[in-house]
Amino acid sequence: MQPVTYSRLQTPSPTFFARLAGILMVVVIGLGSAWYMEHNGHWVTGMDNQIVWGMPHVFAVFLIVSASGALNIASIGTVFGRTPYKPLGRLSGLVAIALLVGGLSILVLDLGRPDRLIVAMTHYNFSSIFAWNIFLYTGFIAVVGIYLWTMMDRPMSPYNKAAGTLAFVWRLALTTGTGLIFGFLVAREAYDAAVLAPMFIAMSFAFGLAIFVLLLAVLYDATDRPISEYLIRRMGRLLGLFVVGVQYFVIVYHLTSLYATEHDGIERFILMDGGAITVLFWVGQVLLGGLIPLLMLLVRSDLLAISRLCWASVFVILGGLAQVYVIIIGGQAYPLELFPGRSVSSTFFDGVIHSYIPSFAEIGLGLGGCAIAIAIILVGMRMLDFLPARLDDKMVNPHAQD
Amino acid sequence: MSNCPTSTSRRKFLNAASVLGAGIVVAPGITLHGISPARAGSTAVSSKIRWGLLVDASKCTPDCSACVTACKTEHNLQGHDRAATDPQWIRKVDLRDRKSGRTSSLPVMCQHCDEPPCVDVCPTGASFKRADGIVLVDKHICIGCRYCMMACPYKARSFVHEVTINQKSYSPRGKGTVESCTFCVHRIDVGRQPACVEACHKDGNGAMTFGDLKDPESDISKKLVAHGGSRIRGDLGLDPGVRYQGV
Numbered sequence: 001m002q003p004v005t006y007s008r009l010q011t012p013s014p015t016f017f018a019r020l021a022g023i024l025m026v027v028v029i030g031l032g033s034a035w036y037m038e039h040n041g042h043w044v045t046g047m048d049n050q051i052v053w054g055m056p057h058v059f060a061v062f063l064i065v066s067a068s069g070a071l072n073i074a075s076i077g078t079v080f081g082r083t084p085y086k087p088l089g090r091l092s093g094l095v096a097i098a099l100l101v102g103g104l105s106i107l108v109l110d111l112g113r114p115d116r117l118i119v120a121m122t123h124y125n126f127s128s129i130f131a132w133n134i135f136l137y138t139g140f141i142a143v144v145g146i147y148l149w150t151m152m153d154r155p156m157s158p159y160n161k162a163a164g165t166l167a168f169v170w171r172l173a174l175t176t177g178t179g180l181i182f183g184f185l186v187a188r189e190a191y192d193a194a195v196l197a198p199m200f201i202a203m204s205f206a207f208g209l210a211i212f213v214l215l216l217a218v219l220y221d222a223t224d225r226p227i228s229e230y231l232i233r234r235m236g237r238l239l240g241l242f243v244v245g246v247q248y249f250v251i252v253y254h255l256t257s258l259y260a261t262e263h264d265g266i267e268r269f270i271l272m273d274g275g276a277i278t279v280l281f282w283v284g285q286v287l288l289g290g291l292i293p294l295l296m297l298l299v300r301s302d303l304l305a306i307s308r309l310c311w312a313s314v315f316v317i318l319g320g321l322a323q324v325y326v327i328i329i330g331g332q333a334y335p336l337e338l339f340p341g342r343s344v345s346s347t348f349f350d351g352v353i354h355s356y357i358p359s360f361a362e363i364g365l366g367l368g369g370c371a372i373a374i375a376i377i378l379v380g381m382r383m384l385d386f387l388p389a390r391l392d393d394k395m396v397n398p399h400a401q402d
Numbered sequence: 403m404s405n406c407p408t409s410t411s412r413r414k415f416l417n418a419a420s421v422l423g424a425g426i427v428v429a430p431g432i433t434l435h436g437i438s439p440a441r442a443g444s445t446a447v448s449s450k451i452r453w454g455l456l457v458d459a460s461k462c463t464p465d466c467s468a469c470v471t472a473c474k475t476e477h478n479l480q481g482h483d484r485a486a487t488d489p490q491w492i493r494k495v496d497l498r499d500r501k502s503g504r505t506s507s508l509p510v511m512c513q514h515c516d517e518p519p520c521v522d523v524c525p526t527g528a529s530f531k532r533a534d535g536i537v538l539v540d541k542h543i544c545i546g547c548r549y550c551m552m553a554c555p556y557k558a559r560s561f562v563h564e565v566t567i568n569q570k571s572y573s574p575r576g577k578g579t580v581e582s583c584t585f586c587v588h589r590i591d592v593g594r595q596p597a598c599v600e601a602c603h604k605d606g607n608g609a610m611t612f613g614d615l616k617d618p619e620s621d622i623s624k625k626l627v628a629h630g631g632s633r634i635r636g637d638l639g640l641d642p643g644v645r646y647q648g649v
Contacts, residue, residue: 041564041577048486049560052548112546112561112578119543123526130525130549186638187519187555336557338510338634339497339649346510347485348493348557 002394004087006152006385009378010223016382023375030368033361034109042112046358050349051332055358056110059366062207062324063103063373064137064178065200068171069208071096071144074151075171076238078164084231084396087388088216089164093148094380095212096171097141102373104137106365129180136174143170152385175204182327189266190331195256199249206242207320210313213239215377217310220391227306230397236304236312240297243316246323247290262340269334269353270326277330280322289319329356449533452516453585453643454615455599456622456631457508460648461609464507467494469610472601473511476586477573482564489560491583492598497649506649509598509610512537512558512583513634513642520550520559529580535615535643536585544579551580555635556642558582615643 009016037045047054073092077085108114124131147167150160179200185191213235220227254271257263270281293312297304333354338344344351381387393400473479473492481488492511498504514537520529521537528544531537539550551559559582566575572588575581586596594600595612602610613622625631631645 038578042561043482043484043487043563048563049489049551049557050486052551052561112548112580113544113576116543116545119526120545123528123543125521125524125527127522128525128549130523130547134525181549184523185519185553187553332552336555338495338556341501342497342499344495344497346493346495348490348495349486350493350495350510350557 004395005389006090007387007389008383008385009219009381009387011382016378020375020378023371023378026371027368027375029364030106030109030366030371033364033368034114036361037110037365038114044359045362046356047362048354050354051329051356053328053332054356055362056106056365056369057328058321058325059369060103060106060110061178061328062321063099063106063369065175065204065324066207066211066320067096067099067103067204068140068175068178068201069204069206070099070212071167071171072205072208073212074147075164075168078147078161079168083398084228084234087391087395088212090148090151090386091216091381091388092212093144093151093167094386095215095377096208097144098373098376098380099208099211100137100140101376102369102371105372106369109365109368129177129184133174133177133181136170136177140167140170140174143167171204172201175201182331187336188331188334189257189263189337190270190327190334193253193256195249195253199246199253202242202245202249203320203323206239206246206316209235209239209242210316210320213309213313214317216391217306219381219387221306225390225392227391228393228396228400229305230393230400231391232306232309233301233304236297236309237301239309239312239316240294240301243290243293243297247286247294250285250290250323262337265337266331266334270330274330274333274353277326277333281326281330284322285319285326287319288315289323293319332356447533450616452535452615453514453590454535454613454622455514455585455596455644456611456613456625456647457644458609458611458625458647459506459508461607462506462508463607464494464496464505466606468601468604468606469509469598470494472597472605473583476570476597477575477584478566478568478570480567484563487561487563489562489581491558491560491581508646508649510556510558510634511598511644512554512585513556513640513644514583514585515643516641517639519553519555519640523549523553525549532587536587536590537582538584538587539580539582541574541576541579541581544576546578546580548580554582555638555640 045054071092073085074089076082077089108117120134126132144167147163150156150163176197179197182191183194183196216227254267258267270277272278293315296308296312333356335349335351335353338350388395470492477491479489479491492509494507495510497506497508514535516535518529518531518537521531525547526543526545528540529537529550530540546561548561551561559580561580562575562577565577569575573584589596599610599612602608611622611625613620615623617623626645629647631647632649633642633645
C-alpha cells in the first residue's frame with residue numbers, strides 16, 4: 001500500500017457552480033415550503049392532531065440516523081484498524097456532519113415555532129430525551145469536527161485514535177438517543193420498546209454506508225478514477241451484514257410484539273390490514289430494503305462490482321425510507337387504546353385508523369434538508385482536501401503487489 | 403462660604419424635602435402592601451391540594467355535550483370546520499363493550515396526571531405540573547415540537563394549526579404551540595369550578611364532581627371512598643387526577 005494523498009474536488013468552476021446552484025434551488029424549495037407551512041399554520045400540511053409527526057420527520061430521522069452510520073467508515077479505519085477504510089475517513093466525517101445538519105434543519109423548520117430555536121437552546125428539561133438529543137447532536141458535530149482535525153492536520157495526528165474512539169462512542173449514544181425518542185413513548189403500542197434503540201443503530205449502519213457508497217461511486221465515476229474491487233467487495237459484505245442486522249432487529253421487534261396479546265391490534269395493522277403501511281412494510285422495508293439487497297450483496301460476493309453495490313445501496317436507502325415511514329406514520333396511524341376491550345368513537349377520531357397524505361410542502365421541506373446535506377458535502381470537498389486522490393488496489397488493498 | 407447661615411439652612415431644607423418626597427412616594431406603596439389582603443388568585447399554589455375531577459358515567463348520556471360546549475365557549479376554541487386540525491380540549495367518547503355490548507358515554511380531557519408523560523418528554527419544560535396537580539403548557543416557551551402529543555396516552559392535546567382570534571385574556575393561545583385542558587385554572591384560582599363542571603350541573607346531568615383529592619372531607623374524596631373510581635389506562639401508573647365511575 002502506498003501513502004495516501006488527498007485532493008479537493010477538481011470539477012471545473014463553471015460545472016461546479018452550476019451543480020451547486022441546482023442543489024441550492026432545492027434548498028430554496030425547502031425553505032419556501034417551511035415558510036408556507038409556518039405562515040399559514042400546519043393545517044396546510046398532511047399532519048393533524050392525529051398524525052402529529054409526518055413526512056418532514058421521516059426525512060429528518062432518516063438523515064440523522066444515516067449521519068451516524070456514515071461515520072462508521074472512519075471508525076472502522078481508526079478504531080478497528082482496518083487499513084482499507086483509512087483513506088475514506090475524512091470524507092466519512094464530512095458526510096456525517098452534512099447529513100446531520102440536513103436532518104436537523106428539517107426538524108427545526110418543521111417546529112410550530114421555529115423562531116424559538118433559541119428557547120430550545122436555553123431551556124432544558126433533562127428528563128426529556130429530546131433535550132439530551134440537542135446535546136448529542138450538537139456535540140456530534142463538534143466531536144466529528146475535532147476528529148476531522150486530527151485526520152487532516154499532521155500535528156494533531158497523535159490524537160487521532162482518541163478522537164476517533166470518542167466519535168464512535170458518541171455516535172452510538174446519538175443513535176441510541178434517536179431510537180429512544182420512540183422507545184420512551186409508553187403511550188403508543190408501536191413504540192415503548194427498548195429494542196428500538198439497537199434497531200436504530202443497525203439501521204444507521206446500513207443507511208449510512210449505503211449513502212456513502214453511492215456518493216463515492218458518483219464522485220469517482222465522474223472523474224474516471226477506479227475504485228478498488230477489493231474495497232468494493234469489502235464494503236459490499238459489510239453492507240450485507242448491516243442489512244442482516246436490521247432485519248434481525250425487525251424480526252425480534254415484531255415477534256416480541258406479537259407474543260403480547262395486547263399488541264395484536266397494532267401488529268395486525270402493520271403486517272396485514274394497514275393498506276399503504278402494510279405494503280410499505282412488506283414491499284418497501286422487507287423486500288426492497290432487505291431481501292433484494294441481501295441477494296445482490298451476498299450471492300457470489302466475490303464477483304461484486306460497483307454497479308451491483310450501487311443498486312443494492314439504492315434499494316437499502318429506499319427500503320430505509322419505507323422503514324422509517326412505517327415506524328413514524330404507521331405507529332401514529334393506529335389509534336391509541338384508551339379502553340382496552342371496548343370499541344370507542346368520538347368527534348376526535350378515537351378508535352379510528354388515521355389516514356395521512358403528505359403535502360407537497362412537507363416533501364419539499366424534506367428534500368430541502370437532503371439538498372442542504374449535499375450542498376455542505378460539495379462545498380466541503382471543494383474547499384478542503386477530503387478526497388483520496390486514488391482508491392485503486394495499490395492504495396487500499398494490503399495484499400496488492402506494488 | 404461653608405459657614406454661611408443661608409447655605410446651611412438651605413441644605414437642611416433640601417434634606418428635609420428629600421425625606422418628605424421619598425416618604426410621599428414610598429409610603430403609599432408600603433401602606434397599601436401592608437393593609438391589602440392577598441386575593442385568592444395571588445396566593446402561592448400549594449401541594450397540600452390536589453385538584454381532581456370525578457365523572458360518573460352512569461349519569462352521562464351520549465346526547466349531552468354541555469361540558470364540551472362550555473369548554474369551547476370559556477376558552478373561545480373556535481374551529482375552522484376542519485375536524486382533523488381543530489382543537490378539542492374535551493370530547494365525548496362513546497364506549498361499547500365488545501363482549502357484552504354494554505354502552506356508555508363519558509368526557510375525556512387532559513387527565514392531569516401525577517406522573518405526566520407530556521412533562522417528562524417536553525424538551526424545554528414548557529409542559530409543567532403545578533404544585534396542586536394541574537398540568538399546563540407555558541405558551542411562551544413551547545416550541546411546537548409536538549413530542550408531548552406523541553407521549554400523551556389520552557390524546558388530550560391539540561396543536562394550534564392556524565391563527566387564533568378573539569382570545570380570552572385568561573386563556574392565551576398561539577399558532578404553532580400545543581394546548582390542552584387547563585382545568586380552567588383561572589377559575590380555580592379564584593375559588594370557582596371549571597366551566598365544564600359548572601355546565602354539567604346546570605345544563606347536563608350532574609355527572610361531574612370537582613374538588614381536592616387530598617381533602618378527605620371534599621365531595622370528590624367522599625364519593626371515591628364510597629363508590630371507588632377507575633382511571634383510564636390505570637395500568638400505566640400515571641395516577642391521573644381525573645377518575646371515572648360507572649364505566
